[in-house]
Amino acid sequence: MIDVTFLGTVSGIPTRDRNHPAIILEYYGEQKDTLLFDCGEGTQRQMLTAGISFMDIDKVFITHWHADHFAGLIPLIQTMNLEKRKKPLQIFGPEAERFVSDIVDLGYFGLRFEIEAINIPFEGAAETKVLETEEYEVYSIPVLHTVPAVAYAFVEKGKWNIDLQKLKKLGLERGEWLKKLKTEHKVTHKGKTVKLEQVADMTSGLKVVYTGDTKPCDTVKKISENADLLIHDGTFLEEDITEKAHHADAKAAAKIAKQAKVKQLILTHLSRRYKDVKPFEEEARKVFENTKIAYDFMKITLK
Ligand SMILES: [Zn+2]
Numbered sequence: 001m002i003d004v005t006f007l008g009t010v011s012g013i014p015t016r017d018r019n020h021p022a023i024i025l026e027y028y029g030e031q032k033d034t035l036l037f038d039c040g041e042g043t044q045r046q047m048l049t050a051g052i053s054f055m056d057i058d059k060v061f062i063t064h065w066h067a068d069h070f071a072g073l074i075p076l077i078q079t080m081n082l083e084k085r086k087k088p089l090q091i092f093g094p095e096a097e098r099f100v101s102d103i104v105d106l107g108y109f110g111l112r113f114e115i116e117a118i119n120i121p122f123e124g125a126a127e128t129k130v131l132e133t134e135e136y137e138v139y140s141i142p143v144l145h146t147v148p149a150v151a152y153a154f155v156e157k158g159k160w161n162i163d164l165q166k167l168k169k170l171g172l173e174r175g176e177w178l179k180k181l182k183t184e185h186k187v188t189h190k191g192k193t194v195k196l197e198q199v200a201d202m203t204s205g206l207k208v209v210y211t212g213d214t215k216p217c218d219t220v221k222k223i224s225e226n227a228d229l230l231i232h233d234g235t236f237l238e239e240d241i242t243e244k245a246h247h248a249d250a251k252a253a254a255k256i257a258k259q260a261k262v263k264q265l266i267l268t269h270l271s272r273r274y275k276d277v278k279p280f281e282e283e284a285r286k287v288f289e290n291t292k293i294a295y296d297f298m299k300i301t302l303k
Contacts, residue, residue, distance in 0.1 A: 001301065003299060005297065005298070007023065007043055007047060008038075009268045009294040009296055009298070011068070011235045011270060017295070019041075020040020021068060021069050022038050022046060023036070024050070025208060027135070029136070033059075035061065037060075037061045039062070039071075040072050041067070058087065061092045062093035063212025064093070065094070065099050070099070087113060090118060092120055092138075093118075093119075096118055118130065121150075122142045122149065123142055126141070127140070130152075135157055136155060136157055136205070137157065139152065139223060145213045145215070146246045153223045156205025156207070157205050158205050161201055162178055170198065172194065181196050182200075207226065208229045208302070209229070211230075213235075213246070213247060216248045216255070221256050224260035224262055225260050225261065229264045230266070231294070232248060232265060232267055233268070234249070234293070237250055237283055247269070250281075250284040253265065264292070265288050
């Protein structure tokens with residue numbers, strides 16, 4: 001299960017109702033993992049309101065180094081230090097080493113924990129696996145913005161589920177031995193050699209994509225293929241978009257959602273000029289029905 005919480009949903013300048021970009025992804029696997037995507041100014045207070053602990057975050061993914069997407073890192077690192085964090089913090093992003101080192105030089109942090117900065121490729125059109133755990137992988141791909149920028153995909157690994165009917169047919173019973181079968185894929189049980197695929201089916205995992213700031217582009221389409229949730233830049237309405245914008249409009253984002261065959265689209269990073277977001281919903285839904293417009297503290301559960 002995955003919970004996605006939007007902590008900030010505005011573009012460059014915040015409003016009373018919308019904070020700068022930050023998204024929390026909580027993955028409930030063998031243990032809970034909390035991943036933070038972008039970290040705009042004010043993210044800490046948004047986390048407090050949303051009931052998310054600072055100390056649970058071990059991995060931060062920055063899409064690009066514009067202040068509305070990273071300025072919250074400075075106070076977050078300070079808080080982690082004041083709270084006596086010991087475990088390392090990983091920060092992923094294009095040119096992450098340079099920017100993280102600049103951030104750490106900005107004040108007298110007296111850091112008690114290690115910050116590992118991981119550079120993400122930002123040129124070309126290839127997907128890169130930037131993280132792999134037992135249960136999920138995170139990929140990145142370059143996107144089209146005014147500065148080096150990437151989109152991220154969180155991809156849960158497929159899981160083997162034992163089919164009791166298949167077990168029965170082979171005259172086998174449930175038991176501890178199935179654990180070994182799941183890890184080793186082939187075991188000899190009661191004199192019989194059993195392969196995992198004989199008694200189990202592979203179910204595909206969940207996929208969540210976050211674009212950060214970008215013009216509509218093919219790389220986003222590629223990384224979003226069959227995603228359960230696509231969180232796309234939706235800064236403008238189609239009528240207001242200009243060539244200079246380097247952002248997407250609702251209609252263009254919806255087209256990508258449709259072409260990539262995603263299940264659900266959420267538009268975020270809305271310009272403060274729009275007081276009413278209904279037209280965004282209408283514009284996008286003409287192209288892709290299952291669209292929602294993000295608001296601060298919106299929470300989506302995927303199962
Ligand atoms: Zn932005």
